[in-house]
Each structure stands twice: as C-alpha cells, then as structure tokens.
Amino acid sequence: MAEITLRQALQKGLSEAIENDPDVFIMGEDIGAYGGAYAITSGFLEKYGPDRIKDTPISEAGFIGAGIGSAAAGLKPIVELMSISFSLVGFDQIVNMAANIRYMSGGQINVPMVIRAPTGAGMQLGATHSQSFETWLCEVPGLKVVAPSNPKDALGLLRSSIKDPNPVIFAESAGLYGTKGDVPEEYFDIEIGKADIKQEGTDITLISYGHGMPMINKVSEELSKKNVSSEIIDLRSLSPIDYDLINKSVQKTGRALLLDTARKNGGVMAEVATNINEDSGDYLDGPILRVGSEDVPWPYNRKLEQHAMSSVPKIMNKIEQGYSL
Amino acid sequence: MNKEDYLNLYRKMYLIRLFEESCGENYSKGFIRGFLHLYIGQEAVAVGSIDSLEDKDFIVTHYRDHGHAIARGLSTDGLMAELFGKETGVSKGKGGSMHLFDSDKNFMGGHAIVGAQMPLAAGFALASQYRKDDAVTMVYFGDGATNQGTFHETMNLASVWKLPMIFFLENNFYGMGTSVERIRSNGKSFSNLAEGYGIPSTVVDGMDVIAVKETTKEVVDKVRKGNGPALIEATTFRFQGHSMADPAKYRESSEVDEWRKKDPLESFPEYIISKNIASKDEINDVKKSVEDEMDAAVKFATESNEPDLESLSKDVYL
Numbered sequence: 001m002a003e004i005t006l007r008q009a010l011q012k013g014l015s016e017a018i019e020n021d022p023d024v025f026i027m028g029e030d031i032g033a034y035g036g037a038y039a040i041t042s043g044f045l046e047k048y049g050p051d052r053i054k055d056t057p058i059s060e061a062g063f064i065g066a067g068i069g070s071a072a073a074g075l076k077p078i079v080e081l082m083s084i085s086f087s088l089v090g091f092d093q094i095v096n097m098a099a100n101i102r103y104m105s106g107g108q109i110n111v112p113m114v115i116r117a118p119t120g121a122g123m124q125l126g127a128t129h130s131q132s133f134e135t136w137l138c139e140v141p142g143l144k145v146v147a148p149s150n151p152k153d154a155l156g157l158l159r160s161s162i163k164d165p166n167p168v169i170f171a172e173s174a175g176l177y178g179t180k181g182d183v184p185e186e187y188f189d190i191e192i193g194k195a196d197i198k199q200e201g202t203d204i205t206l207i208s209y210g211h212g213m214p215m216i217n218k219v220s221e222e223l224s225k226k227n228v229s230s231e232i233i234d235l236r237s238l239s240p241i242d243y244d245l246i247n248k249s250v251q252k253t254g255r256a257l258l259l260d261t262a263r264k265n266g267g268v269m270a271e272v273a274t275n276i277n278e279d280s281g282d283y284l285d286g287p288i289l290r291v292g293s294e295d296v297p298w299p300y301n302r303k304l305e306q307h308a309m310s311s312v313p314k315i316m317n318k319i320e321q322g323y324s325l
Numbered sequence: 326m327n328k329e330d331y332l333n334l335y336r337k338m339y340l341i342r343l344f345e346e347s348c349g350e351n352y353s354k355g356f357i358r359g360f361l362h363l364y365i366g367q368e369a370v371a372v373g374s375i376d377s378l379e380d381k382d383f384i385v386t387h388y389r390d391h392g393h394a395i396a397r398g399l400s401t402d403g404l405m406a407e408l409f410g411k412e413t414g415v416s417k418g419k420g421g422s423m424h425l426f427d428s429d430k431n432f433m434g435g436h437a438i439v440g441a442q443m444p445l446a447a448g449f450a451l452a453s454q455y456r457k458d459d460a461v462t463m464v465y466f467g468d469g470a471t472n473q474g475t476f477h478e479t480m481n482l483a484s485v486w487k488l489p490m491i492f493f494l495e496n497n498f499y500g501m502g503t504s505v506e507r508i509r510s511n512g513k514s515f516s517n518l519a520e521g522y523g524i525p526s527t528v529v530d531g532m533d534v535i536a537v538k539e540t541t542k543e544v545v546d547k548v549r550k551g552n553g554p555a556l557i558e559a560t561t562f563r564f565q566g567h568s569m570a571d572p573a574k575y576r577e578s579s580e581v582d583e584w585r586k587k588d589p590l591e592s593f594p595e596y597i598i599s600k601n602i603a604s605k606d607e608i609n610d611v612k613k614s615v616e617d618e619m620d621a622a623v624k625f626a627t628e629s630n631e632p633d634l635e636s637l638s639k640d641v642y643l
Contacts, residue, residue, distance in 0.1 A: 025455070051455065057485065062444045062478030069448015072433060073383070075455060077448075096438050097445055105426035105434065106417030107640035141641050165643040 001184055007177040009151035010040050010116075013158035014078065018048050021076060024162065027054035027063055028080030037082045038118055038177055060090035064115065068097045068167075071113040076162060084117035084171060085131045098167040099142030111167045114158075118174035119147070120211050120261060121298050124305055130298035132262035134171035138239040138271070144192050145239040147171040147261075149213035151181040153236055156190030164192060171238075173211035173261070195242035197249065201231035204323070205249045207272060208259035209235040216259055218312045219319075228325050238268050246272060247279045254285035255323055259310060264292025289322040291315050331602050334376060334534050335593055336611045338368040341392045342590050343619045344401060348391065348408060348422075351623065352569050357408045359421050364392035366564035369589035370495050371396040371465075373537025374557070377545050378463060381431065383453070385446040386465040388423035388437040389563075393465060399427045401622040411629035418632045419640065431460075439500075440466065440473025443492075447479050450490035450554075461548050462490040469500025471515060472508065480522040480554070487553035491544060492519070494558040495531065501567045502575040519556040531559030532587040564588075 004012070017024045026041060032055040035042035045053045056063040060081065067077040081087055087094060098111050121130035138145050144166055148154035154172070161168040190196075198213070199220060208216045213234055220230040231249050235241060250256045256276055260267035273288045294308040319325055345363040352361050364371070371392035375384065386393045394404055399415060407414025408422055416426050416435075423437035433449060436442035446464035453460040470476055471494065483490050494515055498505050511517060519526040529540040537559055544555045562584035566573040573581075594608050 054486075057478070057481055059478035059482060061475050062447070062482045065441070065444020065475065065479070066448040066451055066482060069385075069433075069445040069450075070452040070455070071448070072445070073449045073452030075452050092438055092441055093444055096441060097436075101434070102643065103640050104416060104420040104424040105428070106415070106419050107643075108416070108426050108428040109433065110643050144642075 001182045003180050004151055004183050005177065006148070006151045006154050006179045006181070007038070007040060009155040009183055010158060010172070013155045013162070014041065014044070017078070017162045018052055023074065023076045024078065025052045025054060025075065026078045026080060027056050027067060029056055029058055029082050031055060031080050036080065038174065041080070060086050061093050064090035065093040065097060067113055067115075068093060068101070068111055071111045071167070072101065072109050076112050078114045078116060078162065081115060081117035083129055084119040084133050085129050087115075087117060087133050094137065094143070095140050099140045102142060110165050112165045113167045114161045114170050115167070116170040116172060119171045120173045120175055121293065121305060121309060122175050124300055124302055125298070126300040127297035132171075134169055134238060135260070135262045135266065135268050137169050138268055143167055143169055143239060144237070145169040145171065146192055146237050147173070147210040148236060149173070149176065149210050149234050150179060152183045153190060153196070153234070155183055156188055157192065157236060159189040160192050163189070168192065171210065175211050190236065193237045193240040193242060195236055195245045196234045197231060197245070198234050199230065199232040201229040201253065203229045203253055204255040204257060204319070204325070205231045205233060205246070205253045206257050206259070207233045207235065207246065207269070208261065209238060210261050212259040212261045212310070215310060215312055215315065219257075219315045222312065222316055223319070223325070226325065235268070241268070241272060243275050243279065247276065250276050250280045251283040254283055257289045257291070257315065257319055259315060260290070260292030261310070262293060263295050264290065265295045267292045286323050289318050291318050328603050331597050332607065332611055334372055334538070335597065335608065336615060337372045337396050338534065338590055338593065339612060339615045340401065340618065341368045341371065341395045343615055344391060344395055344404070344622070347405070347619055347623055349569065351408070356627070357422070358410070361422050361569045362389040362567065363563070363565050364389055366584065366588070367495060367497060367531065367561045368392055369534035369537055369593070370531045370559045370561050373534040374463065374493060374541040374559070376538050377541040379460070381458065381460040383431045383433055383446070383449040383460065383462040385433045385442045385449065385462065386435060387439070387442060387467060387470065388435065389467070390423065390425050390435040394425045394427070394432060394435070397427070397430050397432045399425070399430060399432060401618055402625040405622040405626040406629045409626040409629070410631065411626060412632040412636070413625070413629040417636065417640070440470040440475040442466065443470070443475050443479035446490055447482050447488055450483065450488035451486065453489055454486070459549055460489070461545055463493055464490060465493045465495060467500065468494065468496045468498065468505050468515070471518060480519065480524060483554040484522045484524050487551070489548050489551070490554045491548055492524070492554060492556040494556060495561055496558055497561050497563050499567070499576065502571065504575070515558050516556070524554050524556050526556040526558060528558045528560065531561030532589050532592070534589055534593055
C-alpha cells in the first residue's frame with residue numbers, strides 16, 4: 001500500500017496503459033506541451049512522444065469524433081476534456097456516434113474509448129464551467145459512466161474503463177484531484193457497475209458518488225454522535241447502477257438518504273430513489289430522502305455558489321425532518 | 326481500362342439505379358418506411374470514386390448512402406433486407422436506410438446527422454496513420470454539410486495532422502430544399518473553403534464516371550503517399566426530391582430536365598457503344614443480370630424474417 005493523491009492514481013493508470021498497450025493513446029486540449037489543465041498528463045509528452053500524447057485544436061466535436069473513429073478502427077483512445085461542461089460542444093459525437101454506432105450497425109462496430117472529464121462546481125467558475133453533465137449521459141444506452149471518489153477507486157475504475165470494449169465516460173471530480181488515499185501496489189481493477197459499501201451500518205443507508213462522498217462521511221460522523229449507525233454506499237458507477245447492493249442495504253436499514261452532486265432535478269439519484277421505491281418499498285420506515293444542488297445556473301459569487309451546493313447541514317436537516325433522527 | 330472494367334462501372338451504376346427505383350416502389354407499397362433518400366442521378370459519383378479505392382481503405386458517408394454501399398460491393402440482398410427492416414439486413418434491421426454498415430468491407434456508415442461523419446472519418450484516417458498501414462479514408466458529404474462546424478473542425482484537424490483522408494463533396498446544389506446560392510456566403514465555389522485550411526482541391530464533373538474515377542485515383546494516390554488530406558468536389562444532381570416526402574417544389578422542372586440530359590445511365594452506355602468498347606448486346610446482358618439480381622434481392626428481403634423481439638436489447642453493449 002502506498003498513500004497517493006487521486007491525481008497520481010490517474011497518472012499511474014494512464015502511464016501503465018500507454019506502456020502496456022501500443023493501441024492506447026491520449027488526446028485532448030493542452031494535454032501535451034502544457035501538461036494538462038489539471039496537470040494529469042504533466043510530463044507525458046516528453047516521456048511518450050507526440051504520437052501517443054496528442055495535443056488537439058479547441059474543437060471538441062472534431063477530436064471527440066476522431067477519437068470515436070480511431071476506436072471504431074481498433075485503437076484505444078483516451079480523450080481528455082478540459083471540463084465536462086465542454087462536452088456539450090461534442091455531444092452529438094458522444095451520443096449519436098459513440099453510443100449509437102454499435103446498435104445501428106447491428107453490432108458490427110465497437111467503440112473502445114474513454115472520455116475523461118473534470119466535473120463539479122465549487123471553484124467559482126460560473127455557470128458555463130461548473131456543471132455535471134455525466135448525469136445527462138446516464139440516460140444514453142451504449143455509454144457507461146463512472147465517477148470515482150478516491151485514489152484507489154480512480155485507479156481501479158480507470159483500468160477497467162480502458163479495458164472495456166464500450167465507450168466509457170470517466171467523470172473526475174475536480175475538487176478531489178489532491179485527495180490522498182491508500183492504493184495497493186499489486187494489480188487490481190474495479191468492475192464497472194459495482195458499487196462499494198464504504199462503511200457498514202444498521203440505521204440508515206447514505207448513498208452518493210464522486211465529491212459527494214467526503215460530505216457523506218461527515219454526515220455519518222454527525223449521525224454517530226446521535227447514536228445513529230450509517231451504512232455508506234459509493235455508487236462509483238452511475239451507468240449501470242448497482243441496484244442489488246443498494247436494495248440489500250436499504251432492506252437492512254429501512255432508510256435511505258441519497259446525495260446527488262449535480263443539480264437535483266433530473267439527477268442520477270432520482271433513478272436510484274425510484275428503484276428503491278419499487279424493489280424495497282415494503283422495507284422502508286419513511287420516505288426516501290434526496291439532496292442535490294439547487295436548480296439554478298451556477299453563480300460566480302462564493303457565498304452564492306456554496307449556498308447552491310449541498311452541505312452537511314442541509315443533509316442533516318433533511319434527515320432530521322424526514323426521519324426524526 | 327479494358328472492356329470488363331467499363332462494363333463493371335456500368336453494371337454498378339445500373340444496379341444503383343434499379344435498386345433505388347425498387348426502393349421507391351417498395352416505399353409506396355409500404356414495405357420500406359422511415360426516411361428514404363434516393364441516389365438517382367448521382368450514380369457516377371459513388372461508382373467512379375469508390376472504384377479508385379482499395380479494400381483496406383475506409384469509407385464513411387452520409388444518409389444518402391445506398392449508392393456508396395452498392396458501389397463498395399455490399400450485397401443487394403442484405404441492403405434491401407435492411408430497408409425492409411429484416412433480421413438479414415446489413416445492420417440486422419436496426420439501422421435502416423440512413424445507417425448502412427459493413428465492417429468487413431470497411432464500409433463504416435451511413436450517418437444521418439449532417440456533417441457528423443467528418444470527425445469520425447478523421448478518426449479512421451488517424452488510425453491508419455498511427456498504424457502506418459497506407460490505408461486512406463474517403464468521407465462523403467453534401468453541399469449542405471459544408472455549413473456545419475464539424476466540416477471546418479475536421480478540415481483543420483486533418484490538415485494539421487496530415488491525415489490520409491479525402492473529403493469528397495457531392496455538390497448536388499441543394500441542401501434538402503435550399504439551393505446553394507441562397508445559403509452560401511461566397512457564391513457557388515467550394516474550393517476556397519479547402520484552400521483556407523491548406524488542403525488542395527479539385528472539381529470534377531460528377532455526371533462523368535470516367536472523369537470521377539480518374540480524378541479520384543490521382544488524388545487518392547497523392548493522399549496515400551502521405552501528402553495530407555485533399556478535397557474533391559463532384560458537381561452532380563439528384564433527379565428526385567430530397568426524400569420520398571419531398572415533391573421538390575423549390576426548383577424548376579427545366580433545371581431537372583437540363584441535368585437529366587447528362588444522365589450517366591444514358592451517356593455512359595452510349596459512349597461504350599460509340600467507342601466500340603462493347604456491343605449493345607453486351608450492355609443488354611449486363612442489364613439483364615442486374616435486373617435478375619434486383620429481383621432476387623427483393624425476394625430475399627420479402628421472404629426474410631423480422632428480427633425477434635429479444636434482439637431489441639442486443640448490440641447495445643459488447
């Protein structure tokens with residue numbers, strides 16, 4: 001075990017993919033000479049050369065599409081977006097090409113491609129740079145969507161994403177790049193579609209993903225002060241979602257608090273709530289509770305932005321009201 | 326070119342013409358549904374250009390894709406069955422007219438969002454460059470697609486990376502019902518668009534199959550040698566409406582009549598006979614064999630099964 005940052009975990013996963021598989025290459029805006037907007041590929045160009053580390057023009061539709069074509073031709077591109085907010089410019093390529101092409105070709109063409117993109121608010125970047133469109137992409141069959149919350153999961157999910165024969169959206173919480181955690185030295189990977197119980201408990205199931213997890217951990221600490229025992233689930237994979245694990249947990253605890261990191265309206269947790277309602281409704285001791293960001297465009301002002309985001313007091317308040325805990 | 330080569334070009338053009346006429350007929354009968362865009366009038370473009378490609382080359386095209394698929398040698402059985410929505414179709418009945426694929430023939434679609442096929446095509450070219458396998462990628466698009474951002478993004482990308490790809494513009498002078506003059510900022514010429522990206526371009530008469538073939542061959546050879554991308558503009562015309570739903574009220578019938586005088590299905594066999602390359606009987610033999618092939622394709626499509634309902638959720642993920 002070694003303690004490394006989530007950024008270092010991604011660097012490790014990307015480096016080994018480049019070194020082990022000649023079909024893997026990385027492309028995106030400013031990933032080469034500049035070293036990456038969030039320094040994930042810092043030093044890569046010098047080490048691996050311009051064929052493997054391709055700087056692109058600012059043409060998201062162009063280079064996402066080129067990634068898809070190269071994947072359809074059998075390469076394994078890893079495309080980095082500077083922000084998942086910029087995925088909108090290439091959405092047609094992601095949805096109509098990457099996701100649909102296998103189905104509409106009757107299964108003839110695969111797109112073994114990873115699109116990595118920083119996501120999430122909290123850095124005062126305003127409305128256009130703070131959004132979390134990984135939730136939109138969960139609606140699209142043909143795509144897989146993952147969102148790690150810690151260095152170990154980031155490495156394990158990155159390995160699985162690169163190996164996966166389908167297009168995978170790899171949503172990286174920008175606020176977590178510096179988060180430290182233990183990562184095993186020996187090889188491991190994490191199956192896409194498997195959630196993880198981060199903490200076992202008996203009274204309430206707390207579910208989130210990505211940068212929702214640090215908040216959930218604090219909520220659990222607050223609850224334990226009140227002698228409430230929390231089971232914590234990290235979804236890790238937003239599409240597909242591990243409903244089996246979720247329902248088993250909720251059937252044990254009888255309560256569920258779901259935290260979206262994106263805006264609440266249309267969030268992934270709406271799907272989770274519906275599924276719990278259908279499959280575990282008889283086990284519930286009260287309503288399923290859901291917290292997400294406010295349904296407003298992201299503001300620049302720090303006080304307003306923080307107010308738009310979920311917080312430990314908001315979640316505690318919800319739990320106190322919903323379950324009288 | 327020997328006699329067989331000439332007859333083969335004619336055969337493919339006639340096959341496309343009959344295939345499209347059969348599609349129109351079967352659309353009217355309700356066997357083919359959805360949007361159906363016929364290639365009638367443009368046959369010389371697909372046949373001449375694809376004849377200059379090798380098996381290892383990639384083809385990426387637009388929604389008016391039947392002609393390219395037939396020119397590439399996809400089976401007319403599989404194509405007609407696809408249009409009939411049958412499980413034996415080239416895309417198992419899941420793609421339809423606008424989404425024809427055959428990866429064994431490097432025929433990579435059939436793409437129905439105007440201009441969206443261009444970045445994808447750059448990816449195939451990028452893969453060829455990455456592997457140094459000397460294949461080129463041919464991407465077809467219409468005049469309407471030149472107004473999409475993806476066209477400009479891909480031209481820049483292809484030029485800056487020197488990708489082995491040919492931008493093949495089929496200028497039929499109408500983007501659906503809107504004529505080029507009404508929406509192009511700079512007149513009718515498209516060659517200046519490529520120049521701006523440092524991409525050489527050539528204009529060819531898209532009604533002349535030999536001219537298309539020779540021009541394409543010359544351009545493909547240069548691109549294959551690593552000189553970077555090139556653009557070919559073929560001027561052509563679709564004799565029918567944009568789709569089966571289009572009565573084509575936006576253009577004068579005299580304009581259509583003028584273009585019909587250049588119909589390659591008339592002029593090319595006349596040329597073959599007048600130059601004593603082949604006899605009228607030999608042309609008629611080709612016609613007969615194409616007619617038989619089309620009868621068989623419609624029979625195959627008619628008799629094939631619908632996909633079973635379990636196939637609905639197959640082919641989403643691998």
